[in-house]
Amino acid sequence: MASPQPVDIPSSILIIGSGVFGLATVYSLCKNPLFKDTRITLVDRQPFPTPDGSSIDSSRIVRADYASPPYARLATLAQTHWRTTFAPSYYHETGLCITASGPEQKYVPSSLANVQALGTDRVEVLTSSDDIRRICGLEGGAPGSGNTGYVNWSSGWADAEGSMRWLRGEVEKLKRVEFVTATVSQLLIDHTTQTVSGARIKNNSSTSTTTLTADLTILAAGAWTPSLLDLRGIATATGQVLVYLPISATEQTALQSHPTLLNLSTGLFMIPPSNRLLKVARHGHGYTNPTTIPHPESPSGDAITVSLPYTHIDNPSQSVPLEGQRSTRTFLEQIHPSLATRPFAKSRICWYTDTRSGDFLISYHPQYKGLFVATGGAGHAFKFLPVIGDSIVECVLGRTPEDFKGKWEWPAERVPEESWEGDGSRGGPVGMVLSEEIAKTTSKL
Numbered sequence: 314m315a316s317p318q319p320v321d322i323p324s325s326i327l328i329i330g331s332g333v334f335g336l337a338t339v340y341s342l343c344k345n346p347l348f349k350d351t352r353i354t355l356v357d358r359q360p361f362p363t364p365d366g367s368s369i370d371s372s373r374i375v376r377a378d379y380a381s382p383p384y385a386r387l388a389t390l391a392q393t394h395w396r397t398t399f400a401p402s403y404y405h406e407t408g409l410c411i412t413a414s415g416p417e418q419k420y421v422p423s424s425l426a427n428v429q430a431l432g433t434d435r436v437e438v439l440t441s442s443d444d445i446r447r448i449c450g451l452e453g454g455a456p457g458s459g460n461t462g463y464v465n466w467s468s469g470w471a472d473a474e475g476s477m478r479w480l481r482g483e484v485e486k487l488k489r490v491e492f493v494t495a496t497v498s499q500l501l502i503d504h505t506t507q508t509v510s511g512a513r514i515k516n517n518s519s520t521s522t523t524t525l526t527a528d529l530t531i532l533a534a535g536a537w538t539p540s541l542l543d544l545r546g547i548a549t550a551t552g553q554v555l556v557y558l559p560i561s562a563t564e565q566t567a568l569q570s571h572p573t574l575l576n577l578s579t580g581l582f583m584i585p586p587s588n589r590l591l592k593v594a595r596h597g598h599g600y601t602n603p604t605t606i607p608h609p610e611s612p613s614g615d616a617i618t619v620s621l622p623y624t625h626i627d628n629p630s631q632s633v634p635l636e637g638q639r640s641t642r643t644f645l646e647q648i649h650p651s652l653a654t655r656p657f658a659k660s661r662i663c664w665y666t667d668t669r670s671g672d673f674l675i676s677y678h679p680q681y682k683g684l685f686v687a688t689g690g691a692g693h694a695f696k697f698l699p700v701i702g703d704s705i706v707e708c709v710l711g712r713t714p715e716d717f718k719g720k721w722e723w724p725a726e727r728v729p730e731e732s733w734e735g736d737g738s739r740g741g742p743v744g745m746v747l748s749e750e751i752a753k754t755t756s757k758l
């Protein structure tokens with residue numbers, strides 16, 4: 314567990330990463346009178362909006378449908394903001410249909426029990442693939458649709474890029490933040506005093522390096538965080554499959570008011586289309602990308618191997634491996650056969666920052682003074698955009714919400730990744746390595 318640290322208000326804070334965790338934290342710091350005299354700097358390796366960031370996409374599911382009550386509570390609070398003052402034009406409450414092939418998928422009944430306990434009367438239990446087909450407006454059905462589940466009409470989805478742009482606009486209006494576009498190459502760690510005093514940055518347009526110093530550094534670099542801090546056994550990057558199909562205006566009209574279909578037995582899901590693009594994705598165990606790097610904390614530079622993102626910024630011709638393309642095609646053949654052979658408009662690998670239990674990591678570092686970590690989105694943090702910044706600032710102030718104590722704090726032990734249980738929501742294949750799947754794809758072309 315992280316040792317409690319004094320919570321003097323820092324005179325300067327450096328936030329690394331401008332995704333959900335970083336940008337929401339910056340917004341909350343700017344609005345909190347306790348930080349009115351604090352100098353706030355936000356650095357990101359890409360100009361906003363980060364083209365390969367996990368927070369930037371056409372859509373993200375917004376749901377209180379959680380097997381874990383604290384997340385169901387916090388998501389319910391977030392939804393009150395989505396429905397009213399927080400980027401409301403980017404939020405669409407068209408429902409979420411969560412399904413499974415059979416009773417071995419335990420997340421669905423736990424999540425149903427939690428949303429029913431929250432008192433919504435907008436939940437319908439579905440007991441057959443015909444029910445699911447009718448509710449979701451599918452052409453086909455099982456096995457892609459699943460056989461059991463429920464629809465929650467109080468859930469929806471948000472235009473992720475649109476709402477991140479909205480939030481960035483709100484932050485800019487406050488005129489409190491210095492924005493820097495540069496890649497952090499290292500944290501500034503003084504090993505004698507065990508203190509972090511900021512970060513070393515590489516200027517993206519030259520080879521020069523310089524430093525950004527601060528009393529408190531908040532590391533929120535998403536799936537890249539393990540390149541800046543040793544998170545082995547705590548958090549890791551997994552690549553997830555996303556494909557987008559071009560559709561006609563008529564097809565969009567037919568599909569856009571139906572709920573999102575999320576089959577937790579396979580992890581495959583389809584979000585209602587927008588801008589004539591239909592997104593199909595897999596909430597799965599993902600691909601790892603083992604990468605050997607100098608130990609980010611060790612002055613002697615020993616090497617460690619960690620999974621890190623590999624994106625279309627690293628390789629502009631990157632596409633989803635054949636295995637992933639096939640799984641989305643099979644899903645479409647089953648639920649919407651008329652779309653199944655249509656060429657994709659684009660495909661993308663998007664990176665989760667996975668943790669052992671699917672809990673976020675929002676904590677002071679147990680060893681280094683002046684370092685706070687806000688990451689571990691584990692494929693489900695986007696919906697919390699309206700509230701996660703306030704939660705992070707509460708944790709910075711030493712006031713972790715009661716129901717998240719023991720979940721968000723630095724874990725007591727590091728557990729080998731092959732033993733992680735996750736939150737029980739993932740479907741699809743396990744143990745895939747991205748380079749191996751790319752090699753299989755290349756050999757078949």
Ligand SMILES: Cc1cc2nc3c(=O)[nH]c(=O)nc-3n(C[C@H](O)[C@H](O)[C@H](O)COP(=O)(O)OP(=O)(O)OC[C@H]3O[C@@H](n4cnc5c(N)ncnc54)[C@H](O)[C@@H]3O)c2cc1C
Pocket residue numbers: 329330331332333334335356357358359363365366367368369372373374375495496497498533534535536537538541553554555594663664665666688689690691692693694695696697
């Ligand atoms: C395919 C996919 C589907 C998802 N679906 C959902 C969903 O339906 N609902 C939901 O609630 N959540 C969903 N999520 C999860 C959610 O999107 C993420 O949990 C959240 O966006 C993570 O935000 P972040 O701030 O941790 O990461 P990011 O948005 O990736 O931000 C990290 C930032 O750090 C920057 N950075 C990295 N390294 C450095 C460096 N060295 N120097 C400077 N800057 C650096 C990056 O450029 C980036 O901008 C999904 C995620 C993915 C990938």
